[in-house]
Amino acid sequence: MTLTKRIIPCLDVKDGRVVKGIQFVQLRDAGDPVELARFYDQQGADELVFLDISASVEGRKTMVEVVKAVASQLAIPFTVGGGINTLEDMKKILRAGADKVSLNTAAVENPGLIKQGADFFGSQCIVVAIDAKFDPDIDTWRVYTHGGRKATEKTVLDWAREAAELGAGEILLTSMDSDGEKNGFDLKLTKAVSEAVTIPVIASGGAGNAEHFAQAFEKGKADAALAASIFHYKETSVQEVKSYLREKGVTVR
Amino acid sequence: MIGIVDYGMGNLFSVSKALERLHADYLITSDKHKLLAADALILPGVGAFRDAMDQLPADTIQQFAASGKPLLGICLGMQLLFESSEENGFTKGLGLLPGSVRRFPGKTNDGTAYKVPHMGWNRLEFIQDSPLLTNLEEDYVYFVHSYFVSAENSPVTLAKTDYHEQVAAVVGRDHIFGMQFHPEKSSKLGMALLGNFLKIAAERKAVR
Numbered sequence: 347m348t349l350t351k352r353i354i355p356c357l358d359v360k361d362g363r364v365v366k367g368i369q370f371v372q373l374r375d376a377g378d379p380v381e382l383a384r385f386y387d388q389q390g391a392d393e394l395v396f397l398d399i400s401a402s403v404e405g406r407k408t409m410v411e412v413v414k415a416v417a418s419q420l421a422i423p424f425t426v427g428g429g430i431n432t433l434e435d436m437k438k439i440l441r442a443g444a445d446k447v448s449l450n451t452a453a454v455e456n457p458g459l460i461k462q463g464a465d466f467f468g469s470q471c472i473v474v475a476i477d478a479k480f481d482p483d484i485d486t487w488r489v490y491t492h493g494g495r496k497a498t499e500k501t502v503l504d505w506a507r508e509a510a511e512l513g514a515g516e517i518l519l520t521s522m523d524s525d526g527e528k529n530g531f532d533l534k535l536t537k538a539v540s541e542a543v544t545i546p547v548i549a550s551g552g553a554g555n556a557e558h559f560a561q562a563f564e565k566g567k568a569d570a571a572l573a574a575s576i577f578h579y580k581e582t583s584v585q586e587v588k589s590y591l592r593e594k595g596v597t598v599r
Numbered sequence: 600m601i602g603i604v605d606y607g608m609g610n611l612f613s614v615s616k617a618l619e620r621l622h623a624d625y626l627i628t629s630d631k632h633k634l635l636a637a638d639a640l641i642l643p644g645v646g647a648f649r650d651a652m653d654q655l656p657a658d659t660i661q662q663f664a665a666s667g668k669p670l671l672g673i674c675l676g677m678q679l680l681f682e683s684s685e686e687n688g689f690t691k692g693l694g695l696l697p698g699s700v701r702r703f704p705g706k707t708n709d710g711t712a713y714k715v716p717h718m719g720w721n722r723l724e725f726i727q728d729s730p731l732l733t734n735l736e737e738d739y740v741y742f743v744h745s746y747f748v749s750a751e752n753s754p755v756t757l758a759k760t761d762y763h764e765q766v767a768a769v770v771g772r773d774h775i776f777g778m779q780f781h782p783e784k785s786s787k788l789g790m791a792l793l794g795n796f797l798k799i800a801a802e803r804k805a806v807r
Contacts, residue, residue, distance in 0.1 A: 443612035
């Protein structure tokens with residue numbers, strides 16, 4: 347079996363521009379989604395995720411233009427998440443050239459949306475993003491929505507299983523406990539979810555170095571791993587991570 | 600002119616943008632006459648087999664195929680070229696290539712579970728010479744699918760990949776071709792494969 351483990355840089359987009367301190371001096375325009383996408387493509391990124399953090403209707407419309415521009419330049423797959431609440435929203439983004447849409451809060455509030463999307467576009471287009479935080483009171487991870495601001499009654503393992511049954515093609519799993527800490531992915535969480543479902547799981551939150559990626563794949567049983575700041579701040583590169591993984595015997599492209 | 604079959608499904612945009620990067624003229628249309636007039640057709644596809652068969656101008660595509668002009672199915676579009684699929688129960692396909700489409704069992708013979716869909720970059724292994732594979736080297740391409748055509752004993756398999764099953768990755772017979780992965784999303788090798796298809800289309804046109 348030669349399926350490779352995927353490395354996925356994530357870009358936050360607001361009103362058509364990539365935000366969150368990006369340190370790419372060699373680019374003409376460090377906030378241009380297309381330039382950054384091309385940069386990561388050249389580095390060997392297997393996929394990209396664009397998270398639309400625009401708060402306005404105008405910003406969302408702009409995202410469709412961004413998707414078109416990226417799709418016209420790039421020959422690798424990309425996912426768009428953020429603000430996708432209806433089948434219509436999914437249509438707009440996918441028709442503009444995105445390969446997958448990522449659903450988070452909207453799916454928790456209306457799980458039927460997953461099935462709608464999967465029935466219409468096929469499971470492979472539907473990523474369910476889960477923000478997870480450990481809750482000692484229930485001794486398991488709880489699902490959070492609204493960008494991590496709102497706790498729900500759902501446990502992560504149950505929700506992951508439900509999402510998969512409804513037709514999600516992939517789970518994008520972010521550990522709120524690890525996110526931003528750079529101490530590594532939450533391996534216990536990642537492994538638990540990866541073993542609970544039969545669809546691919548993308549580990550997210552906590553990447554600080556190349557070794558963390560190896561751990562996510564070997565101990566966390568992740569199928570892919572996503573990171574933002576360590577790539578944006580050039581603490582490491584996709585190339586470096588991949589050559590480290592190759593040394594460790596992890597199959598990468 | 601390359602015709603891209605628009606039947607309300609499939610990622611037309613990414614396929615068309617890939618053709619633009621290759622400087623090919625194309626037309627996205629559902630119009631029967633325009634499709635039949637094209638030098639070659641691309642049948643894209645994302646979604647479910649039965650919905651696609653319901654939406655598809657099947658007669659037009661079969662008529663086009665009978666004319667001897669090149670046809671390329673991509674992903675679900677490749678699966679549609681075969682005789683049938685077990686997706687959502689038994690559904691008849693276009694029947695342009697022999698074989699049927701089935702779901703990854705999600706379990707190996709010894710009972711070990713594996714993930715479905717087959718999603719990500721996997722390596723092609725070339726197994727038959729074809730103008731589609733001329734001057735290309737085996738490399739990784741991007742797959743996303745839960746259903747597949749078995750490469751075992753299939754005379755139309757040109758390249759395969761291994762995902763717990765022997766998966767037909769590039770198929771072809773005469774002027775009918777299919778790719779299970781997304782060439783338009785498969786970096787250099789994907790673009791080169793599309794380039795070869797365009798060459799085949801140009802050569803056929805010159806002969807006609």
